[in-house]
Amino acid sequence: MGISLDKENCTGCGSCESACPFGLITIIDDKASIKVEGCNLCGACQDACPTEAIKIEKAMATVTPGNDYHGVWVFAEQRNGEIKTVGCELLSKGRELADTLKTELCAVCIGHNVKGIEQLTACGADKVYLIDDPAFSNQSEDPYVAELVRLIKLYKPEIVLAGATPFGRSFFPRVAAILKTGLTADCTGLDIDTEKNLLRQTRPTFGGNVMATIICPSRRPQMSTVRPRVFKKKLMPVPPAGKIIKVDFDKAVLTSRTKLLNFVADLTEKVKLEDADIIVSGGRGLGKPENFQLIRELAAALGAAVGSSRPCVDEGWIPYSHQVGQTGKTVCPKLYIAVGISGAVQHMAGMQTSDCIIAINDDPEAPIFQIATYGIVGDLFKIVPLITEQLKNG
Amino acid sequence: MNIVVCLKQVPGTTEVKIDPNTNTLIRQGIKAIVNPFDSYALEEGVRLKEKFGGKVTVISMGPPQAADMLKEAISVGADEAILLSDMAFAGSDTLATAATLGKAAEKIKTYDLIICGRQTIDGDTGQVGPELAENLGIPFIAYVSKIEEIANGKMRVQRAVEDGYETIESPLPAVITVAKEINVPRMPSLRGLSKSRSAQIPVWTANDIAADKATIGQAGSGTWVVKVFYPQRIQHAEMIKGEPPVQAKTLVEKLREAKII
Ligand SMILES: Cc1cc2nc3c(=O)[nH]c(=O)nc-3n(C[C@H](O)[C@H](O)[C@H](O)COP(=O)(O)OP(=O)(O)OC[C@H]3O[C@@H](n4cnc5c(N)ncnc54)[C@H](O)[C@@H]3O)c2cc1C
Ligand SMILES: Nc1ncnc2c1ncn2[C@@H]1O[C@H](COP(=O)(O)O)[C@@H](O)[C@H]1O
Numbered sequence: 001m002g003i004s005l006d007k008e009n010c011t012g013c014g015s016c017e018s019a020c021p022f023g024l025i026t027i028i029d030d031k032a033s034i035k036v037e038g039c040n041l042c043g044a045c046q047d048a049c050p051t052e053a054i055k056i057e058k059a060m061a062t063v064t065p066g067n068d069y070h071g072v073w074v075f076a077e078q079r080n081g082e083i084k085t086v087g088c089e090l091l092s093k094g095r096e097l098a099d100t101l102k103t104e105l106c107a108v109c110i111g112h113n114v115k116g117i118e119q120l121t122a123c124g125a126d127k128v129y130l131i132d133d134p135a136f137s138n139q140s141e142d143p144y145v146a147e148l149v150r151l152i153k154l155y156k157p158e159i160v161l162a163g164a165t166p167f168g169r170s171f172f173p174r175v176a177a178i179l180k181t182g183l184t185a186d187c188t189g190l191d192i193d194t195e196k197n198l199l200r201q202t203r204p205t206f207g208g209n210v211m212a213t214i215i216c217p218s219r220r221p222q223m224s225t226v227r228p229r230v231f232k233k234k235l236m237p238v239p240p241a242g243k244i245i246k247v248d249f250d251k252a253v254l255t256s257r258t259k260l261l262n263f264v265a266d267l268t269e270k271v272k273l274e275d276a277d278i279i280v281s282g283g284r285g286l287g288k289p290e291n292f293q294l295i296r297e298l299a300a301a302l303g304a305a306v307g308s309s310r311p312c313v314d315e316g317w318i319p320y321s322h323q324v325g326q327t328g329k330t331v332c333p334k335l336y337i338a339v340g341i342s343g344a345v346q347h348m349a350g351m352q353t354s355d356c357i358i359a360i361n362d363d364p365e366a367p368i369f370q371i372a373t374y375g376i377v378g379d380l381f382k383i384v385p386l387i388t389e390q391l392k393n394g
Numbered sequence: 395m396n397i398v399v400c401l402k403q404v405p406g407t408t409e410v411k412i413d414p415n416t417n418t419l420i421r422q423g424i425k426a427i428v429n430p431f432d433s434y435a436l437e438e439g440v441r442l443k444e445k446f447g448g449k450v451t452v453i454s455m456g457p458p459q460a461a462d463m464l465k466e467a468i469s470v471g472a473d474e475a476i477l478l479s480d481m482a483f484a485g486s487d488t489l490a491t492a493a494t495l496g497k498a499a500e501k502i503k504t505y506d507l508i509i510c511g512r513q514t515i516d517g518d519t520g521q522v523g524p525e526l527a528e529n530l531g532i533p534f535i536a537y538v539s540k541i542e543e544i545a546n547g548k549m550r551v552q553r554a555v556e557d558g559y560e561t562i563e564s565p566l567p568a569v570i571t572v573a574k575e576i577n578v579p580r581m582p583s584l585r586g587l588s589k590s591r592s593a594q595i596p597v598w599t600a601n602d603i604a605a606d607k608a609t610i611g612q613a614g615s616g617t618w619v620v621k622v623f624y625p626q627r628i629q630h631a632e633m634i635k636g637e638p639p640v641q642a643k644t645l646v647e648k649l650r651e652a653k654i655i
Contacts, residue, residue, distance in 0.1 A: 002484060002612075021622045023405070037457030041485050041612060042622040058612060079556070139555075141534070166555060170536035173488070173521040177528035182489060182616020185519035201617075206405070206516055213621040257533040258568075261550070262561040278655070302655060320574070326515060327430065327574070335654050356654050358645065359631065374648065375631035376641050386642035391655075394646060 002057060003039055005032055009053035019048035021210045042212065068156055069220040071106055072098040075148065075162040075172070076120055076128075078111040079139065086163030086228040088123040093190055093231040094161060095124035097199070100192040103158070105240075108151060110144055112137045121242025122235050128244045129155075135254040138263075141171045142256035147249060149178050157221050159199050161190075164225035176223050182216035183223040186330075188230055188353065189213075199224070204349065228274055229332035230353065273305050273324065278335045281307030281324055281351075285340020285361065285380055289317035294384045295339060301391040307331065307351075309341045325350035340380050343368025360384065395448035395544065397439040398499055398508045400526070401467060402429045403460040404516040428463050431511030434572050437579040438541065439509050440471035446544065448506075449473045453498050455483055455491060461595040469582035469590035476502075480599040485612030488517065492525035494610050497603035499530060507549070508569045512537055520571065527569035535562055539575040 012030035019025075021044055024035040032054070034045075046054045072094045076087030091107060098105035107125040109117065112134050120128050129151060135143055152160060152175070160175075162168040164186050176183035189202035193215070199222040201214045216222040273279060280302065282295040292306070299306045307329075308322040324331055326346040336354035341347060343359070343366055351357070352371050359372035360380050369375045376383055406427035428436075439450040452467045454460050455478040464475035478498055486494065499505060508527075513520035520536075527534035540552040542561070550563050554573060582590070600610055608614060634641050634648075649655045 002481070021624075035457065036481060036484050037479070039484055040487075040619045042619040044622050058618065145528075166537060169520050170524055170534070173519075173524040174528045174534065176521075176616070177489065177492060177525035180489070180616070182487060182618075183519075183521060184617055185488075185521055200620075205518065205622075211623050212619050213623075214617045215620050216616050217618060219616045258535060258562050258564040260560055261563050263555075263558055264561075265558040266554075326518075335649070356649075356652070369631045369633075372631035374645060375633045376645065377633065378638055378641060382638040383642055386638055387645060390642045390646040394650070 003034060003036060003041060003045075004055050004057075005034060006053045006055065007031055009051045011051055011053075013050065015048040015050060016045035016054060019044045021206065069158040071104045071155070071157040071159075072101065073106050073108055073152075073157040073160040073221070074125070075160065075168070076107045076109045077163055077165060077167060078109060078114045079167070081111060081113050081115050083109065083114060083116055083119060084163060084165065084228070085233060086165060086168075086226070088119055088233040089228070089231040090161045090163065090226060091120060091123035091125055092234040093226075094159075095234075095236070097159060097190065097192055098124075098126075100194065101158070101197060106155075106157065108148065110136050110147055117244055118242075121244075122239045123233060124236050124240065125242055126240045128242065129247050130244055131247050131249060133249075133251075133254070135251070138260050139167055140256040140258060140260050141167075141174070142258065143254045144171050145174045145178070146254075148175050150249070151247065152179060152221060160221045160223050162223075162225050164227040168225055172223065172225055179219075179221070181219040181221060181223060182214075183225070184214045184216070185225050187224045187226050190224060190226070198222070227330055227332070273307055273322065273329050273331050276305035276331070276333050278302050278304035278337075279307045279324070279331055279333045279351075279354075280304045280337045280339065281309065281341060282312060282318075282339050283309040283341030283347075284311040285342075286312065286317075289315070291381075292318055294381070294388075298337070298339075298384055298388045298391075301388045302335075304335075304337075305333075307336075309344075309347050338368050338372070339384060341368055342366045343371065395442055395446035395506050396504050397442055397448065397450045398502060398505045399432070399436045399439040399450060399452045399467075399472065400495055400508065400510045400522070401432045401436060401452050401454045401463065402511075402514050402517075403427070403454065403456050403463045404429045404514055426459060426463070428466065429511055429514045429516075431513060431515075431572070431574070433511075433579040434574055434576050435509040435511045436467055436470065436472065437577045438572055439507075440580075441577065442507070442541065442544070443471070443473075451476065451502055451505075453478060453495060453502075455479070455486070455494050455498075458597070461597075464595045465590040465593055466582070468593045469586035470580055471586060475593070475595050477595050477597045478599075478603070479597050482600040482605075482607065482611050485615060486610065487615035487617045488519055488521040488525055489616045490610050490612070490614035492522050492529055493614055494600075494603070494605060495522065495526050496529035497605045497610075498598060499526070501598070501603050506566045508567070510569065510571045512571045512573055523569055523571040530567075530569070533564045533568040535564055535568065535570045537573045538570045539573045541576075 107120040184201040359368040452475040510523035
């Protein structure tokens with residue numbers, strides 16, 4: 001098991017060195033030297049090697065998943081009785097997966113007095129498993145974990161998806177750990193390998209520089225989280241008849257070890273960057289905090305939210321809640337306008353999946369232009385006010 | 395109060411650039427750093443120790459080079475650091491990583507709190523913390539931004555959620571992941587530096603933590619990477635030329651035509 005090098009066959013050509021996405025291979029004395037720790041056996045070097053000197057042996061699946069796992073499930077998260085849009089987005093994707101697998105699509109909704117359950121069937125769910133109880137009026141995780149685990153054990157779905165919301169990212173891994181199955185975070189692509197009937201999960205890694213395709217061959221269910229706005233919500237032209245099934249449960253499991261003592265709504269933080277359709281972001285090119293006013297005015301004209309690159313946050317020009325990027329928020333608006341932002345990988349990791357990207361920068365070589373849909377090379381102090389004016393006049 | 399902090403060494407991606415010609419990573423100058431989020435976890439552990447007494451033990455699963463990072467942890471106040479390093483851990487996904495860290499925690503035995511970063515910048519999943527909690531069968535709270543109180547075997551913490559702040563109480567031991575707002579990590583002190591220079595970092599193997607081979611490394615992983623590729627950045631921006639007023643006008647027209655606004 002693992003990765004090995006046949007020194008006889010290795011010509012030291014270096015193809016593997018440049019193929020390794022994680023920089024674990026160096027050529028020493030005309031032979032490849034592979035650091036094994038950190039290697040996830042992805043096979044890029046094996047594919048690149050012209051002399052088949054690299055061998056990768058994966059452990060054989062120790063357990064063959066039984067054929068008794070069927071159906072695609074979506075955990076439809078609610079907060080305060082409102083279903084989150086990401087659940088609908090996942091159902092639209094789940095519909096495709098279920099159709100390819102010729103199986104059923106189910107939504108699971110756990111909450112109390114949840115409004116608008118019909119939208120789950122409208123987005124393609126054949127069945128909705130609904131658990132409704134006052135114990136689920138807040139999001140204390142323990143009961144959610146227990147109930148979802150119980151339902152999965154009972155109905156054995158082959159795939160379970162959840163939104164990569166703060167709640168999803170916290171409670172879903174616990175479900176996976178109890179079921180001892182694989183979980184792939186923040187997938188940007190999901191499809192079915194029709195030969196093996198496996199879910200292929202694609203996600204960015206290494207700060208968005210590298211994409212990895214991941215499978216879960218020997219355990220069930222196959223689980224993934226997906227960030228909001230990655231998939232599109234589509235209403236079915238003819239929605240399935242869609243049964244809503246109220247699930248009974250054992251009240252005894254509903255105790256939570258952690259207790260929510262208090263909740264204070266944050267009224268100051270109005271920036272709903274993740275939900276915004278349009279975001280205008282400012283970077284270090286603005287020069288000083290007062291100049292964020294230009295960004296705010298453009299944002300106001302567009303009805304947009306205001307984002308920022310990290311240096312502006314570090315300098316205290318704008319609060320952290322506005323930061324977009326690897327260590328800030330991930331956004332996927334219809335329109336992202338980057339003003340005076342160079343396009344460092346860490347920034348792009350948080351916004352590169354936006355539908356339309358506009359870059360305004362005085363440096364024609366700025367990397368942001370590589371991912372932009374429209375680029376304007378020029379002085380932001382001249383251009384931005386003109387755009388704002390143009391919008392107001394139109 | 396005994397605290398375990400989970401640290402991971404990650405490639406510092408500051409200098410990572412894609413070579414536009416070969417579409418591969420230019421790797422010169424990438425050095426390994428402490429996962430930035432984990433520095434907050436370590437700082438919080440050290441602060442709690444300073445307040446309540448006890449000891450901070452840092453654990454990391456990784457290659458032998460990660461020992462340097464663990465020495466750094468000692469220079470900022472960790473009492474002990476253990477490196478989990480073994481070929482048998484290679485190919486671990488979050489499930490197997492959490493299993494390995496869990497076995498190490500069981501061997502350490504006396505812990506009241508385990509602190510993880512909210513996510514790594516390479517794996518970037520944030521799954522190891524919650525999976526670790528479940529492996530140990532203890533409560534879990536994510537994104538903690540403040541520890542308000544610890545008393546009588548319980549802690550009270552604050553955390554930011556989408557629309558506000560929650561105050562949560564939990565019995566100990568527990569696992570938490572911390573958000574950036576929780577503190578400002580300190581620089582190493584002179585005393586710390588001299589302590590770290592002479593520090594020995596014990597290495598624990600799979601046998602040392604009595605790990606079941608089926609739960610660690612690639613065999614213990616649910617997920618397998620089958621392919622790695624570079625995202626295609628083929629889309630070249632349509633450059634809007636002209637004097638600023640023309641540029642502004644053209645842009646707005648294009649956006650309106652495309653019904654983006
Ligand atoms: C671990 C780690 C995590 C990070 N996480 C993040 C993150 O989450 N988000 C993030 O944004 N960054 C992050 N960074 C920082 C990142 O590497 C970059 O430093 C940062 O994104 C650069 O911000 P910027 O583009 O605003 O500044 P700069 O790179 O300084 O770019 C400013 C741009 O403005 C242009 N400009 C200047 N004047 C004008 C003008 N008058 N008109 C037009 N254009 C002008 C310049 O040409 C330049 O391209 C992280 C870094 C590290 C190491
Ligand atoms: N190999 C590791 N060794 C020690 N701690 C780790 C390791 N991998 C992850 N962690 C911890 O788990 C957190 C979340 O990691 P991840 O799930 O990879 O995003 C990190 O911030 C660390 O605190």
